[in-house]
Amino acid sequence: MNIELILFGAFALLTLLSAGTVIFARSPINSAMALVSTFFFLAGLYVLLWAHTVAILQVMVYAGAIMVLFLFVIMLLNLGESPTRGKPTLARLVGGAATVGLLVVLGIVLLKLPGGAPPTMSAATQASFGTMATLGQTIFTQWLLPFEAVSLLLLVAMVGAVVVAKSRI
Amino acid sequence: MVPIPYYLLLAAALFCMGMFGVMVRRNALVVFMCVELMLNAANLTFLAFARMHGDVIGHVSAFFVIAVAASEAAIGLAIVIAVFRSRGSVLVEDLRTMKH
Numbered sequence: 376m377n378i379e380l381i382l383f384g385a386f387a388l389l390t391l392l393s394a395g396t397v398i399f400a401r402s403p404i405n406s407a408m409a410l411v412s413t414f415f416f417l418a419g420l421y422v423l424l425w426a427h428t429v430a431i432l433q434v435m436v437y438a439g440a441i442m443v444l445f446l447f448v449i450m451l452l453n454l455g456e457s458p459t460r461g462k463p464t465l466a467r468l469v470g471g472a473a474t475v476g477l478l479v480v481l482g483i484v485l486l487k488l489p490g491g492a493p494p495t496m497s498a499a500t501q502a503s504f505g506t507m508a509t510l511g512q513t514i515f516t517q518w519l520l521p522f523e524a525v526s527l528l529l530l531v532a533m534v535g536a537v538v539v540a541k542s543r544i
Numbered sequence: 545m546v547p548i549p550y551y552l553l554l555a556a557a558l559f560c561m562g563m564f565g566v567m568v569r570r571n572a573l574v575v576f577m578c579v580e581l582m583l584n585a586a587n588l589t590f591l592a593f594a595r596m597h598g599d600v601i602g603h604v605s606a607f608f609v610i611a612v613a614a615s616e617a618a619i620g621l622a623i624v625i626a627v628f629r630s631r632g633s634v635l636v637e638d639l640r641t642m643k644h
Binding site: 377379380383387390391394395397398403406407410413414417420421423424425426428429432433436437440441444445448449451452454467470471473474475477478481482485486488489490491492493494496500504505509510513514518521525528529531532533535536537539540542 | 545546547548549550551552553554556557558559560561562563564565566567568569571573574576577578580581584587588591592594595596598600601603604606607608610611612613614615616617618619621622623624625626628629634
């Protein structure tokens with residue numbers, strides 16, 4: 376047992392536990408709080424995958440900005456506790472069963488993948504892999520147009536959110 | 545070193561949990577949170593494959609997914625507010641018609 380495997384196990388277990396809390400919590404506030412902790416544990420997993428930059432983005436954008444937006448809306452709407460599950464309608468039962476089936480199929484397929492540790496990288500790749508400099512260089516040389524398109528998308532989303540949520544323009 | 549299939553299995557489990565929440569929960573806000581779980585499962589898969597191939601393109605994809613998730617949350621929550629204002633409920637079962 377090496378330390379990386381232990382860390383992975385701990386983070387994976389905590390991620391699944393808090394994801395389960397997101398689904399089964401009674402009040403939406405509890406769901407949102409469990410979602411924040413899920414994002415933090417996922418950031419830990421990203422660091423284990425040498426994706427430091429994405430881990431930082433995860434904490435700043437997801438656990439910071441998006442969750443503040445969620446909490447703001449929950450508190451604005453002032454919702455009380457709601458039953459976790461209402462009447463088990465046919466559609467809901469079929470949906471839940473289909474999800475479990477999907478998990479079984481995915482598990483069977485993924486267990487057939489060749490296992491073993493990930494291939495080792497060269498020392499030069501290893502030193503620069505996942506750093507902010509490498510990521511920025513890749514985005515601003517090969518992915519410049521998609522990057523600008525995403526900035527436009529965020530602008531459109533911002534304007535659209537204001538237009539939709541405002542009662543009268 | 546953690547084998548890559550472990551990460552893929554975890555991502556599959558997370559995705560299915562998110563999908564289960566989307567199917568089963570009635571509160572639209574919790575449904576949105578479950579969509580975020582599914583997007584994070586996709587990110588985990590991207591990063592696992594990036595680590596496997598030693599290529600940062602997976603990181604760029606995860607970056608774009610995070611940006612799209614941010615705009616999805618903004619628009620989705622604005623729609624929830626608009627629906628709550630017109631109907632006084634955020635339960636997805638109450639949204640049967642597109643009309644007021």
